[in-house]
Every structure is written in structure tokens, then in C-alpha cells.
Amino acid sequence: QVQLQESGPGLVKPSGTLSLTCAVSGGSISSSNWWSWVRQPPGKGLEWIGEIYHSGSTNYNPSLKSRVTISVDKSKNQFSLKLSSVTAADTAVYYCARGLDSHEGGYYYYYGMDVWGQGTTVTVSS
Amino acid sequence: SSELTQDPAVSVALGQTVRITCQGDSLRSYYASWYQQKPGQAPVLVIYGKNNRPSGIPDRFSGSSSGNTASLTITGAQAEDEADYYCNSRDSSGYVVFGGGTKLTVL
Numbered sequence: 001q002v003q004l005q006e007s008g009p010g011l012v013k014p015s016g017t018l019s020l021t022c023a024v025s026g027g028s029i030s031s032s033n034w035w036s037w038v039r040q041p042p043g044k045g046l047e048w049i050g051e052i053y054h055s056g057s058t059n060y061n062p063s064l065k066s067r068v069t070i071s072v073d074k075s076k077n078q079f080s081l082k083l084s085s086v087t088a089a090d091t092a093v094y095y096c097a098r099g100l101d102s103h104e105g106g107y108y109y110y111y112g113m114d115v116w117g118q119g120t121t122v123t124v125s126s
Numbered sequence: 127s128s129e130l131t132q133d134p135a136v137s138v139a140l141g142q143t144v145r146i147t148c149q150g151d152s153l154r155s156y157y158a159s160w161y162q163q164k165p166g167q168a169p170v171l172v173i174y175g176k177n178n179r180p181s182g183i184p185d186r187f188s189g190s191s192s193g194n195t196a197s198l199t200i201t202g203a204q205a206e207d208e209a210d211y212y213c214n215s216r217d218s219s220g221y222v223v224f225g226g227g228t229k230l231t232v233l
Contacts, residue, residue, distance in 0.1 A: 036222065038169075046161075046169065046212050048222040059221060095168055099222075110216045111175050112159025116168040 002027035004096050004117035012090075012124050018083040022096030022117060029077045030054040034099035036113060037070060037081045039092040047092075051099060052079055086124045093119040130158075130213055130225035137231040138203045146198045146228045148213030156215040158196030160189060163210045163227075172211075173198055200230075208232040 008020035022035070029035065037049040050060035052070045060068045069082040083090060100111035130150040138144035148158050157176060161169035171180050173189035186201045196215075200207055213225040 038224075045227040046163075046214075046224040048214075048224060051222065061221060062219075100174065109175065110156050110159070110222075111178075112161070112171050112214060113169075114171045114174070114180060116170070119168050 002098060002115050004098065004115055006094060006096050006117045006120040008120060008122070010121055010123060012086055012122060013126055014087055014124055016086055016124075018081070018086050018090060018094075018122055018124070020081045020094055020096075020120065020122070021078050022080070023076075023078045024098075025077070029072060029079060030074055034059075034101065035072070035079045036097045036099050038095045038097055038113075038116075039090075040095070040119075041089070041092040049081065049083070049094075088124050091122065091124045093121050095119045130215065130223055132211075132213060132225040132228045134226070135229045135231070137233055138200070139233050140205060141202055143199065143201045144203050144230065146200075146211050146230065148196045148198075148225045149194055150215070150217075150223070150225075151194055152215050152217045152223065153191060153194050153196050155218065158189070158191065158213045158215050160187075160196075160198045161212045161214070162207075163212065169212060203230075203232050205232050 003025045005023045012018045034051040036051040050070045052058045067084045072079045096117045097113035098115040102109045160173040162172050163169040172183050172187050177189045188199045190197050211228045217223045
């Protein structure tokens with residue numbers, strides 16, 4: 001079955017850029033799914049960062065949009081996250097996840113995220 | 127953008143039934159999905175769509191919806207169901223949104 005694995009630096013300096021990659025195994029990133037990044041600050045809830053389709057189409061959380069770039073590399077079957085101008089408030093566990101949705105009878109149905117990576121902790125500190 | 131509102135904490139006696147709710151305008155247009163998250167672990171999808179369970183999720187978990195409120199019901203709660211539960215959907219602009227989470231305690 002599909003598995004996701006996040007990778008990237010665990011420590012980023014303030015004002016720097018956070019860069020993470022999510023490797024997709026057991027399936028193709030070119031399948032009919034949106035691929036998301038979600039984060040969770042220590043002791044807090046889940047926050048959606050953004051998503052990408054294999055075509056390169058993206059949607060970003062409006063509150064983070066000015067600092068976020070999500071890209072896809074179909075040749076490597078992976079997608080990536082860049083978050084610029086980071087502060088301590090960006091310290092969190094970052095997850096990648098596969099989105100599920102469907103178009104049936106002219107209607108769109110969102111079915112959540114069915115596969116998640118294990119998460120990677122990123123700390124913003126000097 | 128749209129918000130999804132959940133009660134911060136709910137408790138249930140072992141073996142009893144508990145309902146966790148999620149409110150938001152977007153739920154009039156989109157189904158809610160529900161996730162279980164235990165400490166130190168990634169979220170796990172437990173309910174999606176009208177009332178669908180992914181493979182491996184016990185049938186004591188069920189979902190329902192009415193108006194702007196979605197509910198996750200656990201019938202016969204077990205000790206292992208103690209966890210944080212999150213709802214999510216898309217908002218009117220198509221963005222993904224999560225509820226603030228509900229901490230379920232099984233007494």
C-alpha cells in the first residue's frame with residue numbers, strides 16, 4: 001500500500017527557509033489525489049499548510065500563502081514544501097498526507113486524508 | 127475561509143456511547159472526515175464521506191451529519207479509543223480546514 005516518508009533538516013534558523021520532502025512509495029504521485037502538508041505545533045491542533053496535484057496545481061492556506069511553496073517531482077515520486085521567513089511559531093511536527101476526493105454525478109466530494117507520513121519535527125531556533 | 131468548531135474535551139465511561147461533534151458552515155456543502163490521533167503518532171482517518179470506515183477501523187466508529195453539524199459516534203468505547211479526535215473538510219473557497227480537536231477520555 002502507499003506509504004509516505006518526510007525528510008529534511010530538523011533545525012532551521014529564524015528568518016531562514018524550512019525545506020521538507022515527502023517520498024511516496026507503493027504508489028504513484030501521478031494518481032488522482034491531492035498531496036498535502038499538515039503541521040502540528042507542540043501541544044496544539046492540526047493546521048493544513050497546502051496541497052498539490054501531480055499537474056502542479058496548488059492550493060495554500062491563506063494564512064501562510066505568502067511564505068509557502070509546494071512543488072512536485074514526478075520523476076522522483078515525491079513532493080516538497082518550502083516555508084520561508086520562519087519564526088519560532090513555525091516550530092512543529094510536519095506531516096505529509098494523501099488526500100481523497102471524488103467527482104460523482106457532477107458533484108465534488110472531499111473524503112479527507114487517508115495516508116499520512118510518520119511526521120518530522122522541525123524546530124526553529126538560532 | 128471557514129472554521130470548524132469542536133468541544134475541547136469529552137469523557138465517556140468504558141463501554142458507553144459517546145458523540146463528538148464538529149460545527150461549521152462548510153459542513154452544509156462538504157462531508158466531514160474524522161481522525162484519531164494518539165500521543166506521538168500521526169493522525170489516522172477513521173470516518174470519511176457519508177459514513178465510511180477505512181479498512182481496519184472498528185465498526186463501533188460511525189459518522190453522521192445534520193445541517194452544519196457533523197458527529198462522530200463511538201458505540202461501546204474502549205480504553206484504546208482514548209485519543210484526540212479531529213474533524214476536517216473543505217471550506218467554501220475549497221481550502222482544507224481542520225477543527226481544533228477534541229480530547230476524549232475513557233473513564
